[in-house]
């Protein structure tokens with residue numbers, strides 16, 4: 001269990017980034033954001049995004065978002081001369097670890113967002129009905145949120161608007177604190193919560209996602225959100241080859257998610273781009289050495305598993321979802337799939353094969 005955040009007073013180590021809190025080995029810095037609503041043009045993603053924090057205390061071994069932290073660190077340390085104190089703090093840890101232990105709190109996020117939405121007026125993302133995703137690079141309900149409430153502040157601003165299309169991604173049951181606000185937003189806008197859960201195995205989760213909430217607590221959050229009428233699905237992302245992709249365990253996970261009332265499931269196998277790889281492969285070598293060489297080979301020339309593995313997993317998960325009456329993918333993703341591969345879709349849906357993992361879905365890593 002994480003200890004409650006013990007806040008120090010704002011000690012003012014740095015004028016730009018005062019230390020606003022400490023929690024065991026984690027240090028929190030206040031920061032003044034110039035903008036919080038990131039456009040698709042700036043991120044390269046197909047939607048708008050908001051991240052109330054920079055860095056994430058949950059510290060998942062596979063986290064792909066560590067790269068975003070590097071840029072903030074570089075910017076902050078580049079200001080080192082006029083920002084005495086922070087440069088040493090930020091460079092004393094390797095970047096992958098600083099992501100988990102040096103966290104920036106965008107304390108003015110709500111105010112900046114309100115101003116942005118006002119200025120963008122009718123030409124902005126809001127009026128065009130484009131999706132805004134909260135939590136693409138850090139968890140918006142990580143422990144800091146209990147103290148700083150930046151995510152709640154952002155949601156309060158969004159609750160004032162109409163006809164938004166909002167998605168919140170989190171691993172934390174802390175989101176249930178804001179059920180009242182989520183319900184208010186859902187009355188005026190489209191809101192979907194994506195809870196992330198990759199396994200039911202508490203001990204395995206603790207090793208891979210060391211400071212994240214337990215699987216059971218996430219499932220309780222799912223139940224509570226659904227009871228409150230909030231559209232909530234589960235991201236089974238990433239499916240980790242050799243660790244969380246056993247067919248019987250995936251089947252148990254999907255059945256449990258369905259039993260808790262989820263509206264949909266989004267599965268996706270592990271991608272290992274450069275910064276995630278730097279952390280994940282050494283982690284694997286230390287914690288699961290029997291898999292290290294196989295991973296090194298499987299991801300040697302690509303950041304993804306083979307198309308056969310991905311297709312096999314997708315087919316398997318689709319059948320599982322159909323079996324328990326759970327929607328596979330969000331409506332947007334289904335539309336995309338329909339556009340991208342209508343013929344393929346047809347073949348899949350009409351298949352009469354029994355529920356079993358096709359040979360192509362068996363892990364080549366385990367073969």
Ligand code: SF4
Nearest residue numbers: 056058059060063138
């Ligand atoms: S919760 Fe998400 S952002 Fe945070 S460490 Fe885990 S994968 Fe990264």
